[in-house]
Amino acid sequence: MRMRMKALEFYPVVIIIALSMRIPCAFGLDVRLIGGPDIYSGRVEVRHDGVWGTVCDDGWDIQDATVVCRMLGFENASIATGYAKYGEGSSSIFLDNVHCSGLETDLGECSHNGFEVHDCQHSEDAGVMCSKNDLQVRLVGGQTALEGRVEVFFEGSWGTVCDDLWDLNDARVVCRMLGFQIAVTAVTSAEYGPGSGSIILDNVGCLGTERNLAECPHRGFENNDCGHDQDAGAVCANDLGLQVRLVGGQTALEGRVEVFFEGYWGTVCNDAWDLDDARVVCRMLGFQNAVRAVTGAEYGEGSGSIILDDVDCLGTEHDLTECSHNGYEIHNCGHSEDAGAVCANVRLVGGHTALEGRVEVFFEGSWGTVCDDLWDLDDARVVCRMLGFQTAVRAVVMAGYGPGSGSIILDNVQCLGTESNLDECSHNEYEIHDCIHNEDAGVVCSHESPLEVRLADGPNSREGRVEVLYQGSWGTICDDYWDSKDAKVVCRMLGFNRTLSARGRAAYGQGSGPILLDNVVCLGTENSLAECSHSGFGVHNCGHAEDAAAACSIEDTTSELFEVRLGDGRSRNEGRVEVFYNTSWGTLCGAGWGLREADVVCRMLGFTDASDVLQNAAFGEGIGMVFLEGISCLGSENSLLDCTFTSFDANSCPHSQDVGVICKDTGALQLSTIRFDPTTSLGHPEHVFQGMPVPSAENSRSFSPVSIVLGAILAASYVLFLLLGLYGYHRLRKLERMTNNNSSEQPTSKGTGSPEAASAYLNLTSPSRKSTETPGKEAPGELIYMNLEVPENTIGGDQVYTDLSFTKGNDQEGPRPKYKAPMKPPVGRKPKSGRLGSPDRIDPSPLTQHDPIYDKCD
Known part of the structure; x- marks a missing residue:
């Protein structure tokens, strides 16, 4: 009975320990964007218990936004917003202090305070702006980058567009995607030659205001009733005035400059022609910079009129018509003075500004990427110099500006840093590589002339409205995303080593002149605002009521x-x-x-x-x-x-x-395990301190691979403890039934054991059975003798021989189990704590080494 009570105590302990183990598990959340101007942006709302609620912006950052965007099927997030940028919600605030690593697939895997545990108002509702899953487009087969057959990139390959319903509105969207200002013509009937591969789009019906062809209605991808003799095309231009082309060069990057005026093409005289003029031409053709200004009809003499002479550009214009010149067809030149240009075969794509992005090179009529093998700052310097910047700040690897598409043109590029073109650097043969687009290289360039900054209208020289000097004019900065890290860069530029505050809402009064920067995002380590991410110079959606400000100090902050x-x-x-x-x-x-x-x-x-x-x-x-x-x-x-x-x-x-x-104070919490007492049959639990802190579920941050493995181990331990408890309980019930069956019989015989026995042993025999059952009737259970012999020095100095017999199997008719000899009570000291034998003897009792309970119970 005492042994039964010990087992009954042990069983619930095992179950309680098993149930108390916390196993981390991830759960899925539904998420949506509300209040944004399009499907890519809006206020973040999650559904909990069937109700939609918002997320507080405490700690909300780009990693959290990335998880949300990925849940919605977008590739990435571009901006994490706060302060209810997309309007205030009206229901519950479900999440606060969300902290994601950015690698999670669900917000439920990120740490947070717990559902509806927050200290926020709806004025702090979080939002996101996701990266758009846009189509890429190109023009192929034209004489210039302004014209050609329209091709789109879909599922890893380029394909064409059918000309059903194709009109100028559709062409306008294509031209806008390529950076041109207008569309001149919507081309049909494969005028630029039939393409190959799939026909990706048909029945395209754009309004002309869309930003990407993917936003226009169409029949569905690769769903068409066309042949390539119906491939659509487009002719683009940068304004309603001049069109420009390069003629006579070996590639589309170089040639004699010709302009289209009043229905015909003509040339440009090379008087005063320089690199700034060539830059404008290249920019009109969709390239980012010019490498060389060509004179002396190097690409051959043209025919027809000489349209322009004495062209004088600053290099920042968007079109030759913005530059100074003598007037149309007013010149003193011959065609032996025809001007030309060589455009840079490199561009930056995917960056927040013109200073940064994925490096793409122009090869055989199309753009491709550069693999990041051996890519370093010397290579980046050459790229930045090709694009007209002074130097490179950083060489970016591992598709830091997103993976490109199309061919990978260059690999293993090794520049000294002094070259004027990537072609002069060592590299593999064109399109020979062992890379994928996740290895696309990028760069961050710095401006040719550093920005100047000042603090205006403050009570002293250390604080005021932030203004920057750009292209000869002072302008302000919008306070969107303006924080102390941005202000820290401003203070550093001004020679201060401490930032007191970053303020917005025109705290020092509204400025005048242009708003030059918006959405400035600095790390705080930059030496100039030009190195920070921003929307681009002069690109903003603000008024002067949102002018940013900063307060600096010369005091140290060590x-x-x-x-x-x-x-x-x-x-x-x-x-x-x-x-x-x-x-x-x-x-x-x-x-x-x-x-x-x-x-x-x-x-x-x-x-x-x-x-x-x-x-x-x-x-x-x-x-x-x-x-x-x-x-x-x-x-x-x-x-x-x-x-x-x-x-x-x-x-x-x-x-x-x-x-x-x-x-968290180290060592405050410990793990406990079960240790079995070797002096008992079943043992009892003991707490063993392992010296390992136990993290609580409330403070769990995220489920890393290590925590997942630990969770699996805990789960296995849970099952093991549960099965162990059930097994012990099952064996105890068996023993109890055996004891109840035997207690109704009187002992009938007594045996003696060998006094020379060295240890206890179990002897099972099957004696002959005198059966009285009738033929054909199933015989009762087999009679089994359990002979347990114990040396005399183990129990009170007396030799005791016990012979028990009982039926094996289910209770049936037949001989009843009986004791063949009673257990002789021990003489001398009584056992302690219900244990057989003396617990304080030097030699352990043989019963603890060989317990009959564990020999045969079922």
């Missing part, structure tokens, strides 16, 4: 002058966050705080990371200044000063919003 501590906590790893600055202690504003910000604080204090964030002065209100309003950290920073924040001095934040944290 860790010796900026310390952190925890106040009024119950232990060393918790409390109100306080910082030491300017000889006094102050608190931090809790608005926007999450675990990532708390992680930085805990790491500054020597802990590994944080387990919780407590808002609203949970550890009491502090005194002194309140610092760092609107802070946002990635969680990997070494100091709070490395995070972004809207203002260093949070004067508008009261002490009732003082933030507190609880840091």
Whole structure:
């Protein structure tokens, strides 16, 4: 009975331990974008328990946005937005402090506070702008880059467009995709020759305002009733005035410059012709820069009129008509002075500005990419110089600006950095490579002349509205995405080594003149705003009411002058966050705080990371200044000063919003296992400290491969413990039934055992059975004798021989089980704790080495 009670105690312990193991598991969420201008952008909403709700923008970044966009079927995210950019939601706020690595396939795999656990309003609803899954288009078979058969890239190969319903509106979209301003003609009936491969589109019906052919209605991809004799084409131009072409060169990149005027083609005289003029021509043809300005009819003498003479461009114009010249057909030249140009066979694609992007080269009439094998800064310098920039800031690898399409033209490029063209560098033969487009190379270039910056209309020279000098004029910066990292770059450009605040909404008054930059995104380490991502010079959607500002200081911000501590906590790893600055202690504003910000604080204090964030002065209100309003950290920073924040001095934040944290103290939690007591038949659980911290489910960040493996191990342990408990319980029930059946019989015989036995043994025999059953009737269970012999020095010094017999199998008619000899009570010391034998003997009892309970129970 005591043994039964021990097993009954053991069984629930095993089950409780098994059920207490937490196994991480991922769950799927439904997500949608609401309130955006198109299907690619909008406010992020997730569905939980059948209801749609929003996501708070605390800690919301591009990694989180990438996961959302991937869930919606887009390749990537271009912008993560906050402050309800796409309007405020109206239902619940479901998620806050979302933290994704960017590799997850579902928001449910990212860490967050828990559903409906937040400190936000709908004015903080998060949004995204996803990268568009656009079609790529090219013109093939024309004499210039402005004309040709329309081909689109679909599922890894180029194909044509059928001319059914093809008109000028469709051509306008194609030309706009290629960077041209207008479409001159919609071409039908394979005028530029029949293509090959698939016919990708048919019955295209654009309005002419679409940004990409994929947005126009059509019959569906590769669904058509056409032949290649109906391939569509287009003729593009950059304005309604001049068209330009290169004639007489070996490739489309070079030749004699000819312009189309009043219905016919003519040449340009080389008087005053230089590289700036050639740049404008190349830009009109869709190339990004000119390599050389050609004079002296190097590509042969033209015929017809000489249209232009004394052309004088700055190099920034979009068209020759914007340049100074004598007037149409006014010249003093002959065709021996016909001008020409050589355009750069390289361009940058996929970047946020003209300074960066995936490197593509022009080869045999089409654009292709460069593999990143051996790609370095020397190679990038040559590319940037070809495009008219002063130098390269970075060589980008692993398709940092997205994978390209079409051919991979160059591989194993090795430049010295002094070459004027990639063709002069060492590389494999054209289109000989061992790469895929995930290895496409890119570059980040710097401007030929650095930007100048100033702070205007502030109370002193250290703060004010940010203005930049571009092309001779001062202009402002829009405050979209403006934060302390951007302001840090401005302060560095001005010689200051500390940033006090980044402000928007024309905090120092509205500027005048152009708005030069918008959507500026800096890392904070750049030496110039020109190295930061932005929409492009003069490209914006702002008014001067959104002018950005910055406040700088000459004071140092080293860790010796900026310390952190925890106040009024119950232990060393918790409390109100306080910082030491300017000889006094102050608190931090809790608005926007999450675990990532708390992680930085805990790491500054020597802990590994944080387990919780407590808002609203949970550890009491502090005194002194309140610092760092609107802070946002990635969680990997070494100091709070490395995070972004809207203002260093949070004067508008009261002490009732003082933030507190609880840091993880190493060794606080331990794993426990089960150890079996070798002095008992079944054993009992013992807690064994392994010295390994146990992370809680609430603070779990994300499911890495390691955590997945640990989860599998925990799951296996769960099943093992459960089966062990059920097995022990099953064996105990068997033993109980055996004991109940035998208890009704009286002992009938007694045997003696050999005193020389060295240890207990089990002897099973099958004696002859006197059967009384009738023929044809199933015989009762086989009679089994269990002879257990115990040496005399094991139980009280007496020899005891026990012979038990019982039926094997189910209870049936026949001889009843009986004891052949009773167990002789031990003489001397009584067993302790219900155990057989003396537990304090030096030699262990043989019963603990060979227990009959485990020999035959079923």
